[in-house]
Amino acid sequence: MAVCEYCSTSVLKDADSVKDLGKMSSVLEDYSPIQIGTTGVLGKRQFTVVGRIQLRYAAGMWNEWYLLFDDGITSWLGDSSGMYTVTAQYKGEGELPAFEQLRPGQSYPINGAPYIAAEIRTADCIGGQGELPFKVGAGYQAKVADFRRGGEFITLDYSDAPRPVVYTGVAVTLESMQCQLLRDDDTIQRAAGRYRGKLDALDCPSCGSAIKYIPGVTATLVCPACHAQIDAANPKAEVLAAGERVAAVPMTIELGATARINNQDFTIIGMMRRADDEGTQWNEYLMYGTRAGFSWLVETDEGWSGSNVMAEWPARYAPGAPTVVVDKSQFSRLYDYGSVVTFAAGAFNWRVAAGDRTRVEEFSAGQIRLASETTDQEMTWSRSSPVSADQLKAWFGDKFKGRVGAPAAAKGGKRRYRDTAKYIIWFMLAINAIPLLMNFSGTWFLSLVGAAAIYLPAWFMDNEDKS
Numbered sequence: 001m002a003v004c005e006y007c008s009t010s011v012l013k014d015a016d017s018v019k020d021l022g023k024m025s026s027v028l029e030d031y032s033p034i035q036i037g038t039t040g041v042l043g044k045r046q047f048t049v050v051g052r053i054q055l056r057y058a059a060g061m062w063n064e065w066y067l068l069f070d071d072g073i074t075s076w077l078g079d080s081s082g083m084y085t086v087t088a089q090y091k092g093e094g095e096l097p098a099f100e101q102l103r104p105g106q107s108y109p110i111n112g113a114p115y116i117a118a119e120i121r122t123a124d125c126i127g128g129q130g131e132l133p134f135k136v137g138a139g140y141q142a143k144v145a146d147f148r149r150g151g152e153f154i155t156l157d158y159s160d161a162p163r164p165v166v167y168t169g170v171a172v173t174l175e176s177m178q179c180q181l182l183r184d185d186d187t188i189q190r191a192a193g194r195y196r197g198k199l200d201a202l203d204c205p206s207c208g209s210a211i212k213y214i215p216g217v218t219a220t221l222v223c224p225a226c227h228a229q230i231d232a233a234n235p236k237a238e239v240l241a242a243g244e245r246v247a248a249v250p251m252t253i254e255l256g257a258t259a260r261i262n263n264q265d266f267t268i269i270g271m272m273r274r275a276d277d278e279g280t281q282w283n284e285y286l287m288y289g290t291r292a293g294f295s296w297l298v299e300t301d302e303g304w305s306g307s308n309v310m311a312e313w314p315a316r317y318a319p320g321a322p323t324v325v326v327d328k329s330q331f332s333r334l335y336d337y338g339s340v341v342t343f344a345a346g347a348f349n350w351r352v353a354a355g356d357r358t359r360v361e362e363f364s365a366g367q368i369r370l371a372s373e374t375t376d377q378e379m380t381w382s383r384s385s386p387v388s389a390d391q392l393k394a395w396f397g398d399k400f401k402g403r404v405g406a407p408a409a410a411k412g413g414k415r416r417y418r419d420t421a422k423y424i425i426w427f428m429l430a431i432n433a434i435p436l437l438m439n440f441s442g443t444w445f446l447s448l449v450g451a452a453a454i455y456l457p458a459w460f461m462d463n464e465d466k467s
Contacts, residue, residue, distance in 0.1 A: 031290070032079050033174065033182040034065055036130045040177035042086060046070045049077070051130035055142055057123040059377065060350040066132055074133065076167065078155075081349045082293020083311060085153045086177075087169030096166070099158040102145050104379040105319060105359075105372070111168070115147035115154055116317055119378040150315035171311035185290045222270075222344040222352065249273055250401075252299055253285050253392070255346045257399030264289045268297075268399075270346035276337045276360075286348060294349055297392070298384065299402075304392060305369070307384035314381070317372075324363055324370065326383075331363035331370050339373075 038049040051066035062080035069075070075088040090111070097108050099120075107114045125140040143158040151171050156164035174182065249271075257268045270286035282300040289295075296307040314324035322333050341356040356375075363370040369384045389402045 030061075030063070031082075031188060031288075032063055033184075033188060033291070034063070034077070034079060034179070035181070035183050038065075038179055038181050040174075040179040042069075042075075042172070042177055045073075047075070049130075051132045052128065053125050053132065053136055054127040055123040056126045057121045058351065061123075061126070066130070068131075075169070077172075081309075083309060084172050084174065085169055086172050087153060087155050087167035090166040090168040092166060096156060096164055098162065099143055099145065099156075099164070104377065105374040107318060108147065110147060110154055110156075111166070113149060114316075115149045115152075116313065116379065117145060118148045118313075118380075119144075119146045121145070121377065148313040151312040173311075188290055222346060222348070249283075249343045249345070251285075251345075252283065252400065252402045253297065253396055254399045254401075257396045259287075259395035261289075261395060264292050266292070266295075268346075268396075270344070270348045270352075272341055272352065273343040274339045275342050276339050278337075281342065286346070288349075296382070296384075297387065304387045304389060304402075305384040306387045307371075307382045310370075310381040310383050314370075319361075326370065329365050329368075331365045331368075333361070334364045334369070335360070335362040 034049060036049055036052065040047055047067040047069045049065050050068045053064050053066075055062055055064065060081075062078065065077040065079060067075045067077055067086070073088070075086050078085040078087065092111055094111065096110065102108070102117050102120045104117050104120060106117050108117060109115075121142075121144055123142045123144070125136045125142065128136050141159065145156045145158070145164075147154040147156070153169045153171055155167040155169075157167065158164045251271055253268050253271075255268055255271060259266050266287045266289045268285050269288050272284045272286075273281060274284065275281045280301070282298060285297040285299070287295050287297060294309070298305045298307055310326070312326065314326050317324055320336070324331050337360055339358050339360050341352060341354050344352050344354060359374045361372045367386055371382050371384070373380050373382070389400075389404050392402060393400050393404050
């Protein structure tokens with residue numbers, strides 16, 4: 001199948017004829033630097049990008065670029081929020097899990113090895129370009145699941161049958177593939193605005209307030225004034241969910257603030273406030289750079305840290321594991337807690353709303369933290385390290401409202417005294433298990449007094465650290 005670049009007519013070529021399938025939806029021009037004609041090298045083999053399909057699911061969208069290698073072999077380059085994977089079809093036998101049985105964060109045996117389910121999606125094809133190996137168009141739906149194991153990547157495609165087609169591959173970067181003929185920054189900005197109008201600000205369809213955003217980058221907007229959730233991944237912005245006027249949450253870094261970091265330009269496009277099970281809250285600021293993609297600045301009571309989504313996952317992981325290993329470094333388990341979004345404003349590359357819940361596991365090695373975040377649809381891993389307030393002031397200037405001289409995020413976490421107290425209390429209850437069974441009423445009261453004497457000072461010290 002081929003899609004004409006000039007009139008968007010889809011043409012299907014089979015053994016005997018060429019058929020006109022009618023118009024194919026135009027792709028939504030986005031932030032991706034890849035385009036039809038981009039070239040690169042993978043495993044000493046040269047390839048050219050000859051086609052693309054664009055898929056949309058409940059929380060966002062992504063591109064699948066069709067690659068043709070010089071030796072005639074084809075592959076797919078997945079392009080989602082600046083993360084890239086190359087996969088090719090794998091011919092193999094063996095049992096494979098049913099689509100309905102899959103859960104993010106769980107391990108499944110595939111090709112004789114355990115893989116962690118990363119994303120389970122049902123997506124609609126919303127556009128196509130160039131040459132494609134099969135017929136796509138209005139109504140084409142993809143049922144896919146992605147799995148990770150270290151740097152390895154597997155996709156199971158359930159779109160056409162209960163038994164999936166297996167695609168295997170690896171996480172890559174544009175630099176590692178020596179990509180050429182990429183779109184430059186100016187071209188990306190012009191093209192991203194072409195489909196929906198060249199906009200730097202959008203009037204909220206709900207309340208009329210101006211919302212700054214970057215065309216082509218943004219899947220969803222949350223109006224800072226009325227908290228309405230707006231779909232920005234369509235030619236016409238539409239309100240997804242009406243919000244209520246809320247008291248403004250103070251922002252330490254203003255939306256729209258720009259900084260030059262490691263010779264790349266970044267813009268703060270969104271901000272979320274989250275809370276854990278115990279009510280501790282923190283802010284997360286989403287940054288976007290044309291070449292660097294998306295990253296986060298996280299503001300907690302202990303200070304600041306910078307965070308990036310990881311392309312390479314721990315090679316071995318199980319929920320509740322005491323340690324994980326990445327790049328030959330061992331990270332020890334630190335926390336396991338639930339989090340909820342209590343406030344969001346600005347632009348995001350996926351659909352976000354107050355009330356979104358995530359299960360978080362944190363691991364540490366020195367000052368470096370790893371965090372897994374799991375929802376009903378996906379699991380992600382991120383790596384973070386401390387950033388000083390002085391450095392943020394140097395980057396953002398007057399747009400940074402934080403206290404200069406404040407420390408970077410402290411090693412040990414946001415509840416370190418309380419967590420230590422919990423371990424002591426559990427140890428105390430363990431060694432008093434037999435007295436508790438023999439004389440419950442008397443021993444229980446003394447144990448309760450002892451637990452309070454340990455935990456309350458720890459709670460006080462944690463709160464002293466916050467102030």
